[in-house]
Amino acid sequence: MKFIHTSDWQIGMTRAFLSQEAAARYSQARIDAIRALGQMAEEHGAQFMVVAGDVFESNQLSAPTLSRAISALNAVPVPVFLLPGNHDPLDASSIFRSKAFRDQAREHIIVIADSSPVAVPGVANVEVVGAPWFSKRPGVDLCAQALKALEPAPGVTRILLGHGQVDSLSPDQAQPGVVSQALLEQALAEGRLQYVALGDRHSLTNVGNSGRLCYSGTPLVTDFDEVDPNKALLVELDNDACTLMPLTIGFWDFQALQRDINGVEDLAAFAQTLDAIRGQECSVLKVGFTGSINLALAAELDALLEAQSHVFASLKRRERTTDLAVIPDALDDNAIALSGYADATWKTLLAQAATDDTATDALRLMYRLAGGAGGNDTGRGA
Numbered sequence: 132m133k134f135i136h137t138s139d140w141q142i143g144m145t146r147a148f149l150s151q152e153a154a155a156r157y158s159q160a161r162i163d164a165i166r167a168l169g170q171m172a173e174e175h176g177a178q179f180m181v182v183a184g185d186v187f188e189s190n191q192l193s194a195p196t197l198s199r200a201i202s203a204l205n206a207v208p209v210p211v212f213l214l215p216g217n218h219d220p221l222d223a224s225s226i227f228r229s230k231a232f233r234d235q236a237r238e239h240i241i242v243i244a245d246s247s248p249v250a251v252p253g254v255a256n257v258e259v260v261g262a263p264w265f266s267k268r269p270g271v272d273l274c275a276q277a278l279k280a281l282e283p284a285p286g287v288t289r290i291l292l293g294h295g296q297v298d299s300l301s302p303d304q305a306q307p308g309v310v311s312q313a314l315l316e317q318a319l320a321e322g323r324l325q326y327v328a329l330g331d332r333h334s335l336t337n338v339g340n341s342g343r344l345c346y347s348g349t350p351l352v353t354d355f356d357e358v359d360p361n362k363a364l365l366v367e368l369d370n371d372a373c374t375l376m377p378l379t380i381g382f383w384d385f386q387a388l389q390r391d392i393n394g395v396e397d398l399a400a401f402a403q404t405l406d407a408i409r410g411q412e413c414s415v416l417k418v419g420f421t422g423s424i425n426l427a428l429a430a431e432l433d434a435l436l437e438a439q440s441h442v443f444a445s446l447k448r449r450e451r452t453t454d455l456a457v458i459p460d461a462l463d464d465n466a467i468a469l470s471g472y473a474d475a476t477w478k479t480l481l482a483q484a485a486t487d488d489t490a491t492d493a494l495r496l497m498y499r500l501a502g503g504a505g506g507n508d509t510g511r512g513a
Contacts, residue, residue, distance in 0.1 A: 132257060132288060135172050135378070137363040138183035138330025139349040140164065141218060142200045143192045146353075146445075148415065153444040158196070160383060160413070162203050164350040167380050168363060169207035175365050175376075178254050179209045183330030183347065184216025184264070184294030190226045197226065201235040210239045210252045212259050216294040216330060220264040243292060246277035248284075258284070260324075261292040269308040274327075278318050288368055289323065291315070294330045297338055312339060319343050325368055335359040335377055343373045351381035355417065383413045383444070389452060393422040398431055405439050405446075415445040419452030429457045457491045 142161050149157055172180055187200070204211060215221040226232055227242045241249065243261030251257040260281060262273035274293040281289075297312040298304050310329075318324045319341055327344045334357045335348035345364060352360040361381035367374040390401050408414050424432070440446045 132254065132369070133175060133177045133365060133367045134290070135168060135175075135177045135180040135363055136183065136326075136328040136345065136347045136366050137168055137180065137350055137380075138294070138328070138347050139185045139216075139333055139353075140182065140351075141185050141188040141349070141353065143188035143196050144353060145188075146415075148417075148445050148447060150445070156413075157383065157444070159199075160381065161351050162196075162199050164380050165200065165203035166206060168350060169203075169209075171363065171365070171378050171380070172207065172209050175378075177209060177365060179212065179251050179257075179259075180207060181212045181259060181290060181292050181328050182214060183292045183328045184214045185218040185330060186213050186216070187219040187226050190219055190222070190224045192226055194231065197229075197231055198235065201232065201240075204240050205235075205237045207239075210241060212241050212243060212249070212261070212292065214243045214261050214292040214294060214330065215263045215265075217264055217267050220266050222266055246280060248281070248287075248289065256286055257288045257290075259290050259292060262294070264294060271307060272309065272311055272314075274310045275314050278314060278323070281318070281323055283321070283323055288325045291318070291324050291327045292330075293327060296331060297329070297344075299338065300332065300336070312344070315344055316341060326366060326373060328366075333357045333360055335362040335364070337375070342375065345375065349381075352383050352385050355385045355387040355415075357385070382410060383415070384408075384410065385415045386417075387449065388416060388418045389449075390418060390420055391422045392420050392424055392428070392432065392455060394424075395428065395431075397422065398428060398435070402435055405435075405443075408443075411442050412444060414443050416443055417445075417447050417449040419449035420455040421453070423456040423458055426457060426459050429455075459491075 140161060144161060145154055146157060168180060213227070215225065215227060219226055221227060221244060239252065243249070243259070243263050246260060246262060248258040248260050251259060260277060262277040264273065273295065274291065277291065293310060295308055295310045297310045299312045301309045315327050316339055319327065325343065329338070329344070329346045332346040333349040333353055336346040338344040338346065347364045348362045349360050350363050361379055363378045363380050365376040365378055392398055392401065436446060436448065
């Protein structure tokens with residue numbers, strides 16, 4: 132018996148660092164991931180799919196986004212079980228209770244509304260048990276609560292859908308909604324469950340040693356600190372065996388880089404790094420710089436970042452980790468020709484630059500405007 136375990140689709144998510152054009156492509160990629168999951172199910176012979184929470188970014192979604200998401204869901208060729216999570220809890224305003232969702236979603240789209248075992252359509256002796264969220268801040272371990280009422284069922288294979296951080300991974304174990312790993316492992320050992328599909332953690336993560344307790348991660352990367360995103364899991368249960376196969380779904384890439392720039396060779400190497408990145412239009416980069424450079428090199432770096440920002444989905448300087456000293460030198464003075472008020476301003480700023488970052492920024496701007504080192508056309512000159 133095979134099924135796909137996925138979670139944290141967060142349809143409707145926006146990212147502030149993306150331009151309007153890139154944000155539209157990113158939003159569509161989240162919906163395209165649903166269709167990709169459906170194709171994976173067909174390709175690998177999966178009989179159903181479970182989504183372990185946070186199907187939607189929130190319960191307030193635009194009508195076009197919701198309709199496109201439901202259309203993609205309807206196209207999935209196997210039953211799909213949706214678990215409400217902390218982003219889309221099953222409260223009074225739940226998107227799952229909305230008329231639009233109920234009218235458009237087909238019968239094979241099954242929302243887990245409580246913890247009663249639900250038989251998988253078309254698959255004999257297989258049940259899905261869920262621990263849905265009814266608010267954004269539950270006061271109890273919802274998985275533990277679901278297990279309390281779960282009676283043994285010999286001959287039935289059960290999958291538990293849960294959402295939240297297990298206590299072994301949670302930075303704050305005092306939170307009342309933290310999931311007890313020990314209770315889940317006990318239920319697996321007792322045979323009350325055969326697999327626990329978890330969501331909330333966006334990186335593919337195997338919890339414990341049973342091989343039956345896992346976070347699938349998000350099918351499309353959402354942040355820079357995710358270790359193994361863009362994934363889903365193909366789960367195969369065969370008698371006493373459980374086999375997991377990671378599936379690559381998304382193709383967007385978020386990278387946080389750090390580069391030391393002290394000369395033209397360093398800048399050339401950074402430019403080559405950018406050129407070597409595949410799928411630049413789906414790559415989001417933030418780069419911190421350290422080192423010491425003159426105005427000419429600073430102008431080339433600025434021009435490179437400006438030119439490449441139109442190629443990448445996002446390319447921004449990481450101010451928090453940037454400590455790049457710009458120290459004007461004699462070569463900078465010789466590179467531009469100024470007279471009158473402009474020359475006087477240049478000399479005044481040079482005198483202030485050693486102790487005033489604003490003066491340095493003004494010098495960099497003047498240098499570029501005056502055509503130093505080729506002005507805006509110097510992006511690839513290093």
